Amino acid sequence: MTIVPTLPGPAGTQLRDEHPDDARSRTKPQVLARITGWAMHSPAGDTPPAAAQSVLAGASCASAVDPATAGPYARACRVPDFDRVRSLGRKGTRTMDRATALAVATVAGLGPDVVGHGRPDAVGTGLVLGTAMGSVQSTMDFTRDALTGDRPYLVDPARFPNTVMNFAAGQCAIWHGLRGPNATVIAGRVTGVAAVRYAIRLLTLGHARRVITGAVEELSPQRGWLESHLPGGPERLLGEGCGVLLLEPAETGTAGPVGDVVAVETGLAASPEATRRVLGRVAAAALDALPPGAVLDVHAPYDDRPGSVEADALTAALGGRPRPRVLPTTTTLGDSGAASAVLQTQVALGALHLRSTGRDGYALVTSLDTEGVVGALLLRHQWQDAPR
Structure with a gap:
């Protein structure tokens, strides 16, 4: 035993x-569970095969970055050419942090057969999204404004929702019309495994007919300063990205195409x-x-x-x-x-x-x-x- x-x-x-x-x-x-769909934003491309080719080739996505990107780190692996306004438009993105924008854009990559308002299966589609602690940048910026402003309450209230750890998951549901179970999972670097497990539990217990599951992380100067103070942090090469999988019950009877x-x-x-x-x-x-x-x-x-x-x-x-x-x-x-x-x-x-x-x-x-x-x-x- x-x-x-x-x-x-x-x-x-x-x-x-x-x-x-x-x-x-x-x-x-x-x-x-069957994996029937996938989408990603990564420093090595927006499709898993493309990212796998880079990894198999032993390539590195590291590039020089300025302090406004990763704080004390001079090099990092950044999702190239990602801009929230260019990807999602101006409406509803003025105060959106980078992690949330990456998540919303990545879920959209699953396509109109999975996400979109008015879909009849929206109630049966759940979302389990992992994150470190929400947007570290949003939380620290909001706290700094409360401490350095003329009055503690003279902060931008529109930015407060970004400080909540489940903001990205909620925004994904709002943007894409997902009305099933919505959960945020936090387990450090093991978050992706924990999110998959949580999603399988939802399927097994019949709480959803399919579940979008994944995790997101952003590069920011605030995260960079935090990472640099952890053991081994100064030598670490930071990266960012978002990946989601579409899981369906194993009882579908056919192998998942992914x-x-x-x-x-x-x-x-x-x-x-x-x-x-x-x-x-x-x-x-x-x-x-x-x-x-x-x-x-x-x-x-x-x-x-x-x-x-x-x-x-x-x-x-x-x-x-x-x-x-x-x-x-x-x-x-x-x-x-x-x-x-x-x-x-x-x-x-x-x-x-x-x-x-x-x-x-x-x-x-x-x-x-x-x-x-x-x-x-x-x-x-x-x-x-x-x-x-």
């Missing part, structure tokens, strides 16, 4: 009691020394869902350096399985904060779409945060849906 520290719910497991023969007896993976979520596992390490062990257990629990004879094609970690916690956890979880190709997503896209895990997920799915092996492809996404939260996703892309 192996105890896997993770949050309760139908999308994960708290207590495992499985004989080794039980895992070998499975002929195909249990699918938790892919399938096969396993979602999360855990909590009580101390930094326990992180490697807990993440190894979480990754092993996710890999238990691999069917006999299946090969793990790619691994998308947050920290892709050899000898890192994630590299060691993968080694322990793989056992005697062949090692997958590592996708250096953070090296290419930068540290995307709350959006890291979802961008890793989309790069992993994009890499599976670029394969030409003639068989189903599997990807493992792992993530960990400085607060001890860890997570893993196992994804599948069925070969018959791959472009030929």
Whole structure:
């Protein structure tokens, strides 16, 4: 019996009691949800295959930036040429922060078959959006104005909603006519994994017929100053971006054209020394869902350096399985904060779409945060849906 520290719910497991023969007896993976759509804004492009190509090529999206972009950081990975007015128009965007604008524009990328006012399925379409803490820039700017103004109450009231952590999710629902469940998830760099798990719970319990899930992070001088004061912060390459996935119930009976979520596992390490062990257990629990004879094609970690916690956890979880190709997503896209895990997920799915092996492809996404939260996703892309 192996105890896997993770949050309760139908999308994960708290207590495992499985004989080794039980895992070998499975002929195909249990699918938790179908991924039927995707959209992204990233420093490496606006489609997961394009971002995956950059990561596979070992490219870097870092460029010189001024202090108004990332504070003390002279270089960062910025979503190129993104402007909220140019992307969304002037109406309703005067006080919109960059994170919210990225989220609204990215959800729009799912297309009119998914989002838009007047759609009959709007009530059944939910949204789970992850963020660090809302817009750090909006919160700090509003607080500064209250402290430095002639009167504490002489602030711009139109900017106050931006300081609420669920502002981006609410704006996405308002802009795109989404009337289903609306939630904001915060779990550090593991936010993308937590958001997927929350979305699967909504589907499993029948609260929504489909769920848009993802996460967003912005570059700002305020975030830059905060990051620079964290351990290892001055050496970190910051990035930004937003990615969303459209999840539908596994009971649809057909493979998702983008892919399938096969396993979602999360855990909590009580101390930094326990992180490697807990993440190894979480990754092993996710890999238990691999069917006999299946090969793990790619691994998308947050920290892709050899000898890192994630590299060691993968080694322990793989056992005697062949090692997958590592996708250096953070090296290419930068540290995307709350959006890291979802961008890793989309790069992993994009890499599976670029394969030409003639068989189903599997990807493992792992993530960990400085607060001890860890997570893993196992994804599948069925070969018959791959472009030929």
